[in-house]
Amino acid sequence: MSIPTGTVTFLFTDIEGSTRMWERRREAMQEALKRHDTILRLTIESHRGYVFKTVGDAFCAAFTTATDALESAVEIQRKIDKTDWGEAPIRIRMGMHTGTAEERDGDYFGRAVNRVARLQSAGHGGQVLVSSSTQELLADNLPEHIVLKDLGSRRLKDLDRPEHIYQAQIGGKEEQFPQLKTLDIRPNNLPVQVTSFIGREKEIDEIHRLLNAARLLTINCPGGIGKTRISLHATTELLDIFHDGVWFIDLVPVSGKDGMWQAVAGALSIRSETGIPLDNTVIDRLKNKELLLILDNCEQLVLEAAETAGALLAGCPDIKILATSREALSIPGETVYQIQPLSVPSAAEETQGEKSCAAGISEYESVRLFIDRALQIRQTFVVTNENAPALAQICRWLDGIPLAIELAASRVKMFSLKELYERLGDRFEALNRGLRTAPPRQQTLRALIDWSYDLLDEEERELFMKLSVFTGGWALKAAEVICGSTAPLPVTAPPAWRDFIDPDHNYTYKTEGSIATYNDIKPDLDVIGLLERLVDKSLVIANQTDGSTRFVMLETVRQYGEQKLNDSGKSRETLKRHLHYFLLFVENYMTQVEDVTQNIWDTPIREEYPNIQTALKISLTEKEYYEYGVRIISSLFTYWQYHGSEMEARVWLEQFYPFPDYIQDPLTRTWITLMFGWILSSTLD
Structure with missing residues (x-):
């Protein structure tokens, strides 16, 4: 059959109390659900309905006429009542609403769908609720055996205007149901929400x-x-x-x-x-x-x-x-x-065709929220297989933060997804206007995080700013040394090198000897206490794995802290300490490793690799730092060799090799030349 378009009557159903029945009668529920699905699908299709989605035990169907939808709903309830369900008795609640269909790839979106979903959730098992728009269409075409009982105007959650609700009564029989689960059921002052609620x-x-x-x-x-x-x-x-x-x-x-x-x-x-x-x-x-x-x-x-x-x-x-x-x-x-951010497509899934297409990414809450809000701004907005990867990256960049996603979606009126993707390199500038109807603190991302920042005391602000230098998280010791202390780090001469020939007869090395460490540096600030407070205030996240704690900031929050650090005039010194710390980290680790063939991704190097890359970038910013970057490369070179990362080594060596005069230590200068020659010969096209 053809998919209903234009003005469509939607019928939404679900089983009342299904979660509880799954917990108590799992096997019986499995069998009952099969029978339930068969009854609903056959009945809907026999009345010229189109089932466009099933979620768990919920059915979503579209009909060209309201009469077909009502007769289908009534027949389903009759069949459900007559069926012997054994240990898993089933009661279905239903909602019907007529509105303009916003159809894409066989699915429906928009306000009409949101309204019928809220109408259905207000009912009880065995109840068929009908909206005023559907009732108007049925007024002159109501089947003789069906009566629509007026339940009055009710407030439904997440909808900006009340809905006049009717209840379908079969054969003149008036079944008694509890009060509708609407905002009017008990005294309350809950504010009406004007946008739909997605996921969660x-x-x-x-x-x-x-x-x-x-x-x-x-x-x-x-x-x-x-x-x-x-x-x-x-x-x-x-x-x-x-x-x-x-x-x-x-x-x-x-x-x-x-x-x-x-x-x-x-x-x-x-x-x-x-x-x-x-x-x-x-x-x-x-x-x-x-x-x-x-x-x-x-x-x-x-x-x-x-x-x-x-x-x-x-x-x-x-x-x-x-x-x-x-x-x-x-x-x-x-x-x-x-509460965690919304689910986002992972970077790894971009290379998987079925996951990067429009249908594939729509399973993620962040993507669904973006689409919903974008459709409110531009009704012609469409996610295609071509622009789906850009949308996936946008949601990932924005960390699945609903406010950030809503602000980004508001830009589809001006930008295509590709253009928005390009502009989000600096997310704060791209979203700087915000939503005029939102509270002032939520009009932009900066204003939102400003509000949190203003609630910090001076020491908390100091640490928060400095923590932004980390990439991919940090350990407590790193925070204490880099952000909580002003004591100089003992960066001394580079370590000695021990030459050897590997099994493939490639000339390489391993560091050895005594290297200065940061273990004796004591913080000036109470970093543990301050971190605990920042975690409590949701500006830092503490993740515990394998008995250790690692801290991380959402990227949106980290970029804000980075801006504050730059404005404070303390950025250069903090970045320098970051570079010194991870230089010592890498060199100390290399002296402790006995097996140079050990997989890099099974070591602490993996965990700190984003920070090591950041340290290398810092070392390229000033001549006095250049030698430190070369020393980091020298320490990692063997790992890059043994684990197929020669191109990673080449990318970094190409950035450092043009400036050998900056290197003061002759042995280090010799090593970078040898490394560059070896890596060029091993990565020739």
């Missing part, structure tokens, strides 16, 4: 699980990851749980402890009483309430937020708090949940 299914499920067990859950992540949006999306699905509602409190404009209590009181319409402290009044009013408070953006007054949350939890036994912050509140009973 696992995170939402985990937040629900953690909130079920904890009274205080803090969502922690760097700026721009979307902690506010995630918290709002997660809590809209919990409205039916909290009898007295869910209440959102934005702490951005708040200052001081009194301001905290005023914000809580204002959100819940609690008036102060003469002669009684406001905190006492709030706690007295809430002590018998069953509600959820969202304390958003706690990092700017974390101490006050911690005190307020602690007092509320102690005085009000039936309330729960969901806090969002770039650092933990650090009070008893707190559970902290780290």
Whole structure:
């Protein structure tokens, strides 16, 4: 059949409580799902419907007419009711909406799809919900055995305008269902979201699980990851749980402890009483309430937020708090949940045809978000197999940070994906205008990270700036020596060389002898404590593997720190210390290696290789550093030889060899000449 285009009626379905059934009745659910899929596909297709997507147990179908869609939905519910499901009884909730189709490669996108998805999720098993646009088309063509019950106008999460909802009743039978899961089900002040919510299914499920067990859950992540949006999306699905509602409190404009209590009181319409402290009044009013408070953006007054949350939890036994912050509140009973950036295509997948095509990259959340936002800006935006690699690289450059991706997507009105890809070499300049309707701190990436930076004290700023010299992360010792100390590094004469002939009779070397180290250098700053604070404030990420901790910054944050370091006038000295440190690192490592055939990628060299490359680049910037770069190359040369990296060696040697007069040590000068000659002979085309 042909794919419906133009004005299309969408039918979305899913199984109510399927996750729970998978956990409890896995084998029975596997068999039930097969029967479910057969019923839905055959019934939809028999009514001239087109199934364009299935996700788990969810079906997404498109129909040319609203009547076909409704009759298909009703017949599916009848068949589901009559089927004996054994240990895995199935109930399906459905949503129907009619709108303009934005079809591409057999899939549909845009506002109509977003609306039907939200409509379907508001229902319950056995229920068929119909939007007002579909009801209008059915008014004069409604099958005799079906009645549409008016459920009124309701607010659906993530949609900017209410939806008038109807319920399809079969054969005049009025089945009773719980209240619709809309924003109107309980008292709340949750702000309406004007853009769709993309991905994050696992995170939402985990937040629900953690909130079920904890009274205080803090969502922690760097700026721009979307902690506010995630918290709002997660809590809209919990409205039916909290009898007295869910209440959102934005702490951005708040200052001081009194301001905290005023914000809580204002959100819940609690008036102060003469002669009684406001905190006492709030706690007295809430002590018998069953509600959820969202304390958003706690990092700017974390101490006050911690005190307020602690007092509320102690005085009000039936309330729960969901806090969002770039650092933990650090009070008893707190559970902290780290939110990671959106998934991005990996660099390795660019060479895999099926992964770099338009369909292949669309499985990643960052790509899906970019496409969704780009379509809002330019309805003709299309991802093709030709421009898909550029989009994959853009999302990767932007670290999967939702705010960065949204800002980039806003540029498709002016730039093609190829042009945007080229301009993102300096992402801050390309995105410097931002979204006018966003809060001021979110109008550009720089403003966003500025906000985090302004919350740091002087020592934290000092370390944060200097950490930007690292590429690919760093170890604690490197941070202490390079960023936390002013003591000179003991860079002395180059090590002695021990000549030998390898099995292939190639002349090479290995370093030997005593080399100066940095192990005795003590930091002037409390680097451990400062790093811990930067991790708490989500500007640095601590990754623990194999019993050791390695720190890293998101690239967007690192570039910001680099700009601050350049502006501070401390860049040259910090880069010099970086060069000295990794020179000593490489030379010390080489003296300890007994087997020169050891695979480079199985050693500490692999972990620090991005930093070693950065050190080589630094050594090319000034004549006095040049010899240090040559010494690094000399130490790595044997590894490049033995592990098939001669071209890597050649790239670096070609950058250094034209300037032999800069090298003061005669032995080093001799070695670079010999190395260059050998590498040229071994890499001739």
